[in-house]
Amino acid sequence: MKLSPDQTIFWEYGLFSLNLTIVTTWGIMLLLVISSILITRKLKTEIRISRWQCFLEMVVTGINQQIKEVGLKQPELYIGFIGTLFLFIAMANLLIIFPWYEPPTGSLSTTAALAISVLFAVPFFGIEEHGFLGYLRSYIQPTFIMLPFNIISEISRTLALTIRLFGNIMSGGLIVAVLLSIAPFLFPVVMTVLGLLTGMVQAYIFSILATVYIAAAMKESQRKTKKQITIQKEVNNG
Amino acid sequence: MEINWFTVIAQIINFFILVWLLKKFLYKPILKAIDERESKIAAQLKEAEVRKAEAKKEQQEFQQKNVRFDLEKKDRADKMVLETNEERQKLLDQARKDAEALAKHLEKSAEEKQLNQYKELNQKIKKEVFAVSRKTLEELASVGLEEQLTKVFIKRLNTLKEKELKQLKAAFKETSDAILVRSALVLPKKQQNELKKTIDTILEADTPLRFEETPALIGGIELSTNEYKLAWSISEYLRAFENEVSK
CATH class of the missing domain: 1.20.5 (Single alpha-helices involved in coiled-coils or other helix-helix interfaces)
Structure with missing residues (x-):
């Protein structure tokens, strides 16, 4: 019994191995990109718009809204990363309604790749926001003693992201597979519906956590800015 | 259940490619479209606001004009x-x-x-x-009346005032002509004599008298000599009375 689509290998050459995870990912990428191109090809700026455009606008503005609610002031800067995380995971998990489909998010390699992306994205946005040293300073907050704990926190949350998504999706798929062998008719359908829900929830959780981590990296600078503003106000008031 | 590091790297690359593609084909155009649409709607709303303000202004102007017009x-x-x-x-x-x-x-x-x-x-x-x-x-006017008239005239001559009498005497002295006595009817002899007697007595002389008939003297006798005239007649009375009435 295969636990991961990584184990389904189509082609292998040395270190290179073209497995089901990568192929499915490409498929999802194609689906997302092509549908985006198709819909955004005829975008209208009138008051009346097409239903698909309306749907996409709802998705994009919804993501924007979520990012804003977490505390990031300019969601347009992060929507590329966070929105893609959500759309990719959501799409990967939604497609489980098709038979013989194995979600790439059920592979530990994919979830690890996404978690590592988050791991790097957090310092990337942090450094972009308030410089390299400014970002590094956040590791010794509130005191120098906290440095190892901060580093552990970074690694452990990446691990948590990886395992949470993988565990949920893999277990969902595994349960369906197990149920198929015991009760092939009704239960797998119910479990797939449950799996859809779980998949959407996981996509939401993964992306919202990524947003929270990025927002936490921004926080230091934002706090500083607030302090600066307060000081400036005091100076202005004399 | 192990991590295939090649797959991990491949997925990271895949993911970032997807990020780039979606940014290019989804987020940017959609966000742009939304912004354009929002700005368009905002512009329309603004225009509507401006028009509303204009309409309000015009309404106010109109109202003011109306008020002014009413006042005027x-x-x-x-x-x-x-x-x-x-x-x-x-x-x-x-x-x-x-x-x-x-x-x-x-x-x-x-x-x-x-x-x-x-x-x-x-x-x-x-x-x-x-x-x-x-x-x-x-x-x-008849003999009886003439007689009566003569009587009255004689009475009048007798009752002449001093002044009148003097005038009569003066007038008589100045002329030698006979005193003219006119009456409506010719006086009878008797009356003529009586009159002569009376005049003679008054004038203390024999006075020639000439009697004449003048119908215009209604019931009256007129005695005239040298611009002096003494008359008594009903006509005189009537004339005097007429003069009195006409005043």
Whole structure:
């Protein structure tokens, strides 16, 4: 019994191995990109718009809204990363309604790749926001003693992201597979519906956590800015 | 259940490619479209706001104009009423004045007319009275009357005032002509004698008398000499009376 689509290998050459995870990912990428191109090809700026455009606008503005609610002031800067995380995971998990489909998010390699992306994205946005040293300073907050704990926190949350998504999706798929062998008719359908829900929830959780981590990296600078503003106000008031 | 590091790297690359592609084909165009749409709607809303403000302004202007117009209308109406009243008063005054003048005129003319009528009537009455009197007296003129008249005349001569008497005497002295005695009818001899006697007595001389018949002397006798005239007649009375009445 295969636990991961990584184990389904189509082609292998040395270190290179073209497995089901990568192929499915490409498929999802194609689906997302092509549908985006198709819909955004005829975008209208009138008051009346097409239903698909309306749907996409709802998705994009919804993501924007979520990012804003977490505390990031300019969601347009992060929507590329966070929105893609959500759309990719959501799409990967939604497609489980098709038979013989194995979600790439059920592979530990994919979830690890996404978690590592988050791991790097957090310092990337942090450094972009308030410089390299400014970002590094956040590791010794509130005191120098906290440095190892901060580093552990970074690694452990990446691990948590990886395992949470993988565990949920893999277990969902595994349960369906197990149920198929015991009760092939009704239960797998119910479990797939449950799996859809779980998949959407996981996509939401993964992306919202990524947003929270990025927002936490921004926080230091934002706090500083607030302090600066307060000081400036005091100076202005004399 | 192990991590295939090649797959991990491949997925990271895949993921970032997907990020780039979606940024290019999804987020940017959608966000751009949303922004454009929002700005368009905002512009339309702004325009609507501007138009609304304009409409409000115009409405206010219109209302102000209306109020002004009403005030002006009222002013004009008031003015007109005032002017009309003044004109009416003026006309009424004029009419009253005219009416008064006319009434006065009418009154005057009525008075004049009345007066004229009165005068005419008076005149007529007088004429009639005198005509009647004359006629009566003419018809009455007879010997008996002449006799009576002579008597009266003689009485009058006898009762002449001093001044008159002097005048008569003076007039008689200056002329040698006979004293002319005129009467409506020729006096009978008896009366002629009586008269002569009386005159002789008054003038203390023999006085020649010439008797003449003058019908115009209605019931009367006239004695005249050298511009002196002494007469007594009913006609004289009537004339005196007429003069008195005509005053």
